[in-house]
Amino acid sequence: MSVAGGRPDAVTDTNDLAGLQRRLADFAVARDWGRFHTPKNLATALGVETAELAEIFQWLTPEESARVMDDEATAFRVRDEVADVLAYLLQFCAALGVDPLDALSDKIDRNEKRFPVT
Incomplete structure (x- = not known):
């Protein structure tokens, strides 16, 4: 069994889309969170997480926003919020x-x- 990302609990076949969805579902089931994961609640959580991602860029100039991944701490925040958005989606x-x-x-x-090349 091959290991992904150096984590012994993560095999490579769980890093595809379906595998990640299974991991998210298993995580929620193990914590009895299913009752909270209604379409309405998940859509709301998705909006909140998207806003948290947007907040990182809120007052940056276009040039600063293009360099956001150059700062290690900010890059970590961006990746973390991207993960939250993708998880809820x-x-x-x-x-x-x-x-x-x-x-x-x-x-x-x-x-x-709708938008053909002209």
């Missing part, structure tokens, strides 16, 4: 039976038709 999709990759692919298809 994946849990939201699981709660409603939405395949996020299919949804994105369908949206790109629609946008390619």
Whole structure:
């Protein structure tokens, strides 16, 4: 069994989208959080986490925002908030039976038709 990220509890096949969704579901089940993970609550939590990500950039100039990953502490905050946003989005999709990759692919298809290259 190969190990990912140096963590003995994380095998490489759990770092794909479905594997991460399983880990999130298992984490919530083990803590009896399922009753809180309704679509409404997950959508609200997703909005809160997105706002926390936006807060990092709130008063930065465009140039400063482009260099945000140069500062180790700020880069950690960005990665942490990205993880929170993605976790809640994946849990939201699981709660409603939405395949996020299919949804994105369908949206790109629609946008390619809506915004053709000129």
